[in-house]
Amino acid sequence: MSTPAPTFLSGIQPSGRPHLGNYFGAIRQHVDSLEEPGEHLFFIADYHALTTVKDADTLRNNVRDLAATYFALGMDPERAMFFRQSDVPEVTEIAWLLATVTGMGLLERAHSYKDKVANGIKPSVGLFTYPILMAADILAYDSTIVPVGKDQVQHVEMTQDMATHFNSRHGEVFTRPEARLPERSDMAKVPGLDGQKMSKSYGNDLWVFEEGKALKKAIGRIPTDSREPSEPKDPSEIQLFDFLALLLEDQELQEWKDRVEAGGEGAPGYGHLKVRLAEAFDDHFGPARARYKELMADPAELDRVLLRGAEKARERAVAVRDRALQACGLR
Numbered sequence: 631m632s633t634p635a636p637t638f639l640s641g642i643q644p645s646g647r648p649h650l651g652n653y654f655g656a657i658r659q660h661v662d663s664l665e666e667p668g669e670h671l672f673f674i675a676d677y678h679a680l681t682t683v684k685d686a687d688t689l690r691n692n693v694r695d696l697a698a699t700y701f702a703l704g705m706d707p708e709r710a711m712f713f714r715q716s717d718v719p720e721v722t723e724i725a726w727l728l729a730t731v732t733g734m735g736l737l738e739r740a741h742s743y744k745d746k747v748a749n750g751i752k753p754s755v756g757l758f759t760y761p762i763l764m765a766a767d768i769l770a771y772d773s774t775i776v777p778v779g780k781d782q783v784q785h786v787e788m789t790q791d792m793a794t795h796f797n798s799r800h801g802e803v804f805t806r807p808e809a810r811l812p813e814r815s816d817m818a819k820v821p822g823l824d825g826q827k828m829s830k831s832y833g834n835d836l837w838v839f840e841e842g843k844a845l846k847k848a849i850g851r852i853p854t855d856s857r858e859p860s861e862p863k864d865p866s867e868i869q870l871f872d873f874l875a876l877l878l879e880d881q882e883l884q885e886w887k888d889r890v891e892a893g894g895e896g897a898p899g900y901g902h903l904k905v906r907l908a909e910a911f912d913d914h915f916g917p918a919r920a921r922y923k924e925l926m927a928d929p930a931e932l933d934r935v936l937l938r939g940a941e942k943a944r945e946r947a948v949a950v951r952d953r954a955l956q957a958c959g960l961r
Contacts, residue, residue, distance in 0.1 A: 635668040639773035639807075641675040641715065641764070644692035645682055648699050649835035651820035651828035654876060655779045659812050661704040663777055670710035671771050671943055672700070674936070677715050677722070678764070681757045694932045698925035699838065702918040707935050715767065717940035720947040725759075725766035727954050731795040732762055741784055749831065765789035770947040772805040783809050800957040804950075821872045823851040839919040841912070849873075849908055854900040862893030870903045877910035 640660055648657065660672055674693050683689045693714060705712055715721065737743070740761050747753045768776055768789045776786050786809035793804040821827070822834030829835060836848050852870055857863060865871050865887040874883055886906070889897050925932060955961045 636666070636774045637669045637671070637772055638663050638666070638775045638777060639671045639673075639768055639771055640777050641673045641678070641767050642696060642700075643675045644679050644689065644696045646692060646830045647695060647837045647839075649828055649830065649837055650873075650876070651822075651835065653703070653838050654820050655812070656777075657700060657703055657705075659777050660700070664704075664706060664709050668775075671773070672705065672710055672712050673715045673718070673767065673943070674713070675715045675767070678760065681754060681760065682751065693936075694926065694929050697932050697936055698922050701925055701932075701935075702922035703838075704918075707939055711939045711943045712936065713939035713943050714936050717937060718770070718944045718947045720944065720951040721763065721766045721770045723951055724770050724947075724954060725763045727958060728765055728769070728792045728796060729759065729762050731799055732792050736788060736791060737761060740788065741781070761785055761788045762792070765792045768807050769793055769804045770950050771943060772946065772950060773807045774805060775810050776807050777810045777812075780811060783811070796954075800954075803954050803957045820876065821869060823848060825853060825869055838915055839922050841916075841919060845911060846904075846908055849904050849911075852904070859897045859899035859902075860893050860895060862897075863890050865890050868900075868903075870900065870907060873907055874903065874910065877907070877914050 640656070642652075642656065642660075664670055674696055676689060676693055679689055679692070683692065697712070700712065701707065737758055743753070743758060743760065746757060751757065764785050765788060768786070769792075776789075778786060786807060790806055793806055797803055822829060822832055823836060824832070824834040826832055826834060840848055852873065854868070854870070868890065871883070871887065874886065878886075886898065886903065890903075952961060
């Protein structure tokens with residue numbers, strides 16, 4: 631008997647313009663996964679965003695901005711179901727069913743909840759039950775593989791627990807998913823402009839479509855020291871190389887490192903490294919940047935593409951929802 635093709639699913643929260651960390655930690659992995667056989671579903675988690683984004687117009691624009699970013703960077707809506715979470719309301723019904731079998735202790739152990747509260751976000755009920763809605767997002771489509779960053783693995787494990795609890799009580803309804811981490815672990819954590827992990831909440835992020843003076847100004851924020859170019863330096867101690875490693879081919883990257891490590895006359899200074907970083911950034915994201923601008927100029931078309939994806943995804947969610955309701959005695 632042949633093994634069924636996998637079903638990939640991942641969600642992306644529209645909390646602001648995607649940055650370099652979002653690209654290397656998630657977007658690129660999602661786009662690359664289209665090369666694998668199976669079904670691919672990616673949703674924009676606008677329900678989840680309500681825990682932090684309070685302005686309606688901002689949320690609508692963030693959703694379109696994120697969709698345009700994905701499409702510009704290679705997401706093909708003909709090969710994947712790419713849709714808004716709120717266009718598949720069945721997930722909220724499934725979330726309630728899961729809530730009836732989920733213990734408080736499981737939710738209290740959620741790292742993301744504790745981290746957000748520690749960073750000053752008001753602990754609403756929605757924030758506390760966030761993992762239940764995330765589990766519903768995953769289970770609603772019989773997903774088998776969930777590409778995530780390391781910090782999201784716990785949510786997939788919690789989803790597994792909820793599916794097991796529900797199935798133990800009501801029968802085999804939900805498919806158990808598995809998390810998948812990026813193949814290159816060094817890409818999972820992209821440094822911010824200040825050396826911490828890149829994050830919008832830290833204000834140290836670099837928008838993937840930044841350009842011109844704004845790009846140069848952002849790169850200029852990357853910290854350096856006062857050593858002269860001729861002084862030999864350890865490349866591993868220079869944060870600029872963390873960024874260059876993301877965008878340069880291995881051979882060129884090693885050449886820059888060798889020159890810095892050797893020092894002497896003609897060795898590159900930090901200014902040279904920043905100029906090369908800006909060039910590499912433009913080379914990598916320039917074509918997609920132009921496509922992004924075209925897409926953002928037609929928001930109605932973006933909405934239509936998202937709705938087409940939701941129609942396909944909803945067929946699966948309705949079937950799973952009905953199966954769960956029947957198992958509970960509600961059908």
